[in-house]
Amino acid sequence: MDETDSSSVSRVCxxxxxxxxxxxxxxxxxxxxxxxxxxxxxxELDTWSTLQDxxxxxxxxxxxxxxxxxxxxxxxxxxxxxxxxxxIGLQISEPWLREYQVLPSRTHxxxxxxxxxxxxxxxxxxxxxxxxQKPE
Numbered sequence: 001m002d003e004t005d006s007s008s009v010s011r012v013c014x015x016x017x018x019x020x021x022x023x024x025x026x027x028x029x030x031x032x033x034x035x036x037x038x039x040x041x042x043x044e045l046d047t048w049s050t051l052q053d054x055x056x057x058x059x060x061x062x063x064x065x066x067x068x069x070x071x072x073x074x075x076x077x078x079x080x081x082x083x084x085x086x087x088i089g090l091q092i093s094e095p096w097l098r099e100y101q102v103l104p105s106r107t108h109x110x111x112x113x114x115x116x117x118x119x120x121x122x123x124x125x126x127x128x129x130x131x132x133q134k135p136e
Contacts, residue, residue, distance in 0.1 A: 027057075034059030040066040043118075047073035048080060055086065058125045066121040074121040087123035094119050 022030075038058045040050055047068055058064060064087070068074050074092050081087045095117045099110040 030057050034062070036062055038062065038064040040064070043067070043069050048077050051077055051081075055125060060125055060127045063122065063124050067118055068121075069116075069118040071119050074119050077121055081123065085128040086125065088126050090121065090123040092119055092121050 035058050038054055040047075040054065042050060047066060051066060055064070066074060066077060071092070078090050078092060081090060097117060100107055101110050
């Protein structure tokens with residue numbers, strides 16, 4: 001095998017530091033190889049736009065989860081994903097955790113806790129022939 005054959009060489013880029021914007025080279029590498037999973041927890045951003053930008057970077061058959069404090073943005077995302085046939089196994093769940101204070105000889109729920117934990121949209125990205133065909 002010729003050592004100059006670039007098809008068998010995997011490219012390694014310098015990792016992007018937390019909080020820094022990824023370089024175009026790193027983004028292109030992500031687009032080529034794809035992520036194995038995706039978690040979005042950015043309620044201050046538009047949920048559907050963020051998902052549209054990041055979903056193409058996700059490998060097929062890879063799971064994803066999107067958190068938002070309100071239900072409506074996630075139902076919009078779920079509807080759009082179903083119509084475009086981009087994902088399967090879509091579900092919206094409401095995680096709720098009750099914290100307990102444990103003291104010697106007594107245990108009780110924390111008195112200053114929130115009753116609301118937000119919502120999570122989860123699913124699996126699929127390869128759809130209908131999604132790949134774009135009307136002209």
